[in-house]
Amino acid sequence: MDLHYLTASEAIRRFTTRELSPVELLDAVVSRTAHTEPRVGAVTEEMLEIARAAARDSEARYRDGTARPLEGVPIMLKEEQPIAGMTAEDGSLLEQGAIATVTHPIVDRIRDSGAVIHGRTTTPEFCCAPVTHSTLWGVTRNPHNLDMTPGGSSGGAGAVLAAGSTILATGSDIGGSIRIPSSYCGVVGFKPPFGRVPGLAPFNSDTYCADGPMGRSVADVAALQNVIVGPWAGDPASLRPALRVSGAAAPLTGTRIALSVTLGGYAPDPAVVANTRAAADALRAAGATVDEVDLPWTPDEVLSIAWAHFGQVMGPFIESVGSGDPALTDKLMPYTQAFIASAAGAGGYVEGLEAEAAFYQPLGELLERYDALLCPTIANTGMPADAACTDSAAVFSELMTLPFNVVGRVPVLAVPSGRAPNGVPTGVQIVGRTYDDATVFRVGAALEAELALWTSPEWWPAL
Secondary structure (H helix, E strand, C coil): CCHHHCCHHHHHHHHHHCCCCHHHHHHHHHHHHHHHHHHHCCEEEECHHHHHHHHHHHHHHHHHCCCCCCCCCEEEEECCCCCCCCECCCCCHHHCCCECCCCCHHHHHHHHCCCEEEEEECCCHHHCCCCCEECCCEECCECCECCECCCCCCHHHHHHHHHCCCCEEEEEECCCCCHHHHHHHCCEEEECCCCCCCCCCCHHHCCCCEEEEEECCHHHHHHHHHHHCCCECCECCCCCCCCCCCCCCCCCCCCEEEECCCCCCCCCCHHHHHHHHHHHHHHHHCCCEEEECCCCCCHHHHHHHHHHHHCCCHHHHHHHHHCCCHHHHCCCCHHHHHHHHHHHCCCCHHHHHHHHHHHHHHHHHHHHHCCEEEEECECCCCCECCCCCCCHHHHHCCECCCHHHHCCCCCEEEEEEEECCCCCEEEEEEEECCCCHHHHHHHHHHHHHHHCCCCCHHHCCCC
């Protein structure tokens, strides 16, 4: 396999045996970025001088036996996660040139782990769309099919992983923003449950929102999750103690998994259905019992509840950037303006909380009988790279991720399930009981081993 498509686990093994140096791997992904970026458009900036110094330091640490958990592994960060002294533009003309005054806690933890930060990845404006394009940064494309979107809002992160422009990446998820790109780009992503990974105000207190890891294997995502997890003094919602997970594959004998292809009211494409059922069969082959079930959910119900929530936090936050000035508001992307309008017209906060609790109950009852739920990540097989995404009802009726932000205390691991006829990967979500992160990783690792799709060099686009 080409160096730029190594997993972090394999890279660390080679660093340890001196078959490969961190400097060599960094050079490989930087060269790959130069080759792919003109067509993919997923990187906002590179930090090569800093990265090369870090890679040289990692090389020395492997020599003297002081290597840290992710020592020498190249990683790109989602631009939304600020770094003090660097730009914090959120893909918006309104924020162009803004400089961050704080650093996100997971950035500090990633640095301390020895990972080599060498770039930052694109998002849609204010991370409020399931596609990644903006006036500020242009259009980000899916390496598997350049006419199609890599998803959003962590679309740049998904794209650089699929393109081989980095080894690990970070994302964040408030409506599917890790899992949508994971599905479209054929990579692995984890939406941690609320509070598991520390964040910054105001979204650290938003139960829908989580920062999380993305990579090209379940073990890689587990390794990055173990670095960023745990309590932080700046976030009273962050949970203690830090919960570590494993990406090691093992038989699933005795594990009971519920399969829902529609979640009650979604209508997945036949290719998505076929690949989801293939994933279920793979879990059976790994020893699990898989039963088909149903849930009483509909996209309309999900949207009604979610907009009541977005109307209290994310909508007003975005609107505050423009300070109500029509001249500034006109500079916002059409999808951003549509988001603000939908959030402003939503229901009340208390009614929304009551609806969220009622919405969770059937899932909670289901997970009393099953260890995890398996379902598609997205109902469709892709969207154009420059899709307008201004019709929220139409867009969100295709995204089967949002229900698990409404019930944000459940962990969700997103893994590939196959490929659609247009070349765009499809994916499934493994949904665990509240705060049972370990089980979704155990199921995901077994599924990865049985399907043997994204572990093959043929999975990744040549570009």
